[in-house]
Amino acid sequence: MREKLQLIMKHLRQGSLQKMWKQTIWIYQYGRRYWKSMILYTLLGVMGSCVSLASSLISKDLVDIITGHQTGRLLSTFAAMIGFAIANLLVSQASGYASTFISLKVDSEIKNDIFAKMLVTDWESLTEYHTGDLVTRWSSDASNISSGILNWVPNLIIYTFRFISALAVVLYYDPTFALFALLGIPFSALMSRPLLRRMRNNNQKSAAMNAKMYGFNQEAFSNIQTIKAFDLIHFYTDRLKTLQKDYISMRLEFQRMSILTSVLMSIVGFIVSYSCYGWGIYRVWSNAISYGTMTMFLSLSGTLTSSVNSLTSLIPSAISLTISAGRLMDIVEMPQEDYSQDHAVKLFEKQHKTSGIGLTMKDLSYTYHSGTEVFAHASMEAYPHEIIALVGPSGEGKTTMLRLILSLLRAQSGEFQICAGSDHNQKLNMSPSTRKLFSYVPQGNTMFSGTIAENMRNVKPDATDEEIIEALKLSCAWDFVEKLPNGIQSVVKERGGGFSEGQAQRLSISRALLRKSPILLLDEATSALDVATERKVLKNIMQDTYPRTCIVTTHRPTVLNICTRVYAIRDKRCEVLNEVEIEKMVKEF
Known part of the structure; x- marks a missing residue:
């Protein structure tokens, strides 16, 4: 605990948290324009979670009917399961379409706004940046902001609702099963701390390298005549190879970190899953629960684990958003031209x-x-x-x-x-x-x-x-x-x-x-x-x-x-x- 407090104080001294907070406020200024879209996206996500949860409960009843642990109408339960499956499909497709439509609309509006602000930025200040860097900030970073505005807060609500609702059902039927289903949470929490640091550094390196690559390509293609005239073809191809080598090295470093993280998370996932299987088999064997309840628990344990992992993934996503916001703020917060005399x-x-x-x-x-x-x-x-x-x-x-x-x-x-x-x-x-x-x-x-x-x-x-x-x-x-x-x-x-x-x-x-x-x-x-x-x-x-x-x-x-x-x-x-x-x-x- 003491070490954690020291780390926080270090960040405070370096100004990282203040900077991230300022960047978050800047993102909020855009986000509040689209609160209706965010509410719609959140409702569709919550609705999908409800349909999925209901499907798990109906699947439990269907298994219990088939295995004889519960009397009921097989055909009506089977029909209900098909109905909810169709409903889940429709909600999923509607959510996907609405998400795409809203995302494209928000992305185009934010890019238009950023583009307009760039054009009225003080010209001399703007010339300090390479045009390739400006295009990368306008396209990639603005898209990241628009995607984050639409997804981050709604996903936080959706994943939290999914976790709480699944946990409530598990606790209702068998509280002991919740202990096994939540085994992965402490590990995810421990993993989030190093990931937080490395993800911010990786995103900054990636943004700078992408801008460098884009700038090189833009200049090379727009000056092909000069490259040919000075017989610089080999020189430029060698420069590209050097840049590509640096880019590949960076990407492989990121990939190695991703593989390590993925392997560790998968191992934890296996441990949680097989622990749930073992405990479920024991509870069925001891007649404490039915086969249907066990299958529902196994399904919901996956939901709980994935919800926790999804919530954890929002941390690096937030870091990526603040980095993109900071890169755009560097441009749009430069001195603006005065058109008050129009x-x-x-x-x-x-x-x-x-x-x-x-x-x-x-x-x-x-x-x-x-x-x-x-x-x-x-x-x-x-x-x-x-x-x-x-x-x-x-x-x-x-x-x-x-x-x-x-x-x-x-x-x-x-x-x-x-x-x-x-x-x-x-x-x-x-x-x-x-x-x-x-x-x-x-x-x-x-x-x-x-x-x-x-x-x-x-x-x-x-x-x-x-x-x-x-x-x-x-x-x-x-x-x-x-x-x-x-x-x-x-x-x-x-x-x-x-x-x-x-x-x-x-x-x-x-x-x-x-x-x-x-x-x-x-x-x-x-x-x-x-x-x-x-x-x-x-x-x-x-x-x-x-x-x-x-x-x-x-x-x-x-x-x-x-x-x-x-x-x-x-x-x-x-x-x-x-x-x-x-x-x-x-x-x-």
Whole structure:
């Protein structure tokens, strides 16, 4: 007893129990939404236990009638046994169907809720996790939570009811038999303590290894071209073998523990069963009980043992649940983005839609969580019908600036606001809510699998074919789409497969233009285009009558002379270049 108290105090000092309690409260917040489903599941389980218990009693009467220990109507008892068997089958099937239906519903709702929370989590915090780990947490851990919510408390009630009802019947007919039937309980209690510790460690290792395996596979399959190009096939297959070896070693370790536990529990089960058989035979031989009573005892002893084992198994199940909850809490309890300005932004857009919307930045400073300072007192401005260029060496902050504009990153100080095109004094602070005013074309291929038209309608579901074609013309993509056999219904493969990098870029720009957002951000979005096409795309954007503000980042200065203003990122600031500096950059390119 003293040793047990010391163990509990150790856990308390380490914070394990407080952490598990906090995780349990988090699970409860979801569980209380589905109390009706839990009650239904519990009632079906209790009903099944009642039918099974009644079947055991009827079987006892039937055996006693056949062996002559009891007079009665054989046919009616036999009919009752068949009736309860059918009832047991129906209850079992109904319970299975209801369980599947409720489980799928709860699982989808919880995953949807977790998914939504992940999407509004602070972007910079979220990037600390590998995407494979995020997917594993969202899929496996969320499913574990939904399954646990539906099953754990109802099963606790069902197994307890099954145990108490079976024990009550045994005590009613022969109290001495209960002693043999309950022989396995002390052993199960002793086994639960080491299992509790090892199960928590095993679940944590398993979750981490599954996330690692998923992340490796995801990256490998999405970068097959790079793996082939660098002749890394053997390198990656060897890495996979190493990961698989670690995974197999972990699983075998778990299996060895499971086998040992199973063997010990089976031995105890055999001891209990044969003890019950021996005692039953003795009681029948001494005429203390009938054959029917003995068969009922043997059946109920199995029920008692299985109920105890089931109740014991709920302990590692609870540990698994809290671990899954903790992994999800790591994500969903990170800082959340603030969308409280949604209404104000919609109203601002409606008021200034015809004149356009620009942005202003003054004395902005930003430092990454890692401590790297990117901007210090930087200022810039961009207004409708302007093309603003951001230039500078790689790693100086061009992409970071666009992420700040999109409020994916939050500046530590300074003013960053959208403003009305007609009256620059009418302003609204930048926030996640202002993203609806932007169209963004990042670096790299951002096309999804599907048709060209489906890709376009991702940003504007009600777009007509004519609107799509007009956007394709603005980005110079119609030149090649028009020649395709199926036009805008042509299929785009995963990661833009089937199109060149330059074609995929023009399709991405078309999609951004189709959305008709007040502000367009192009992050090296024309890097795969030839200079003539790049200039033509930017001129089309400038000549478009839509009051659009356009901000581009580029390494190539050949298009700078058609931009309204050019900002060079220098010494953590944004400096406006004059015509002489721009011409010098063009000549030196």
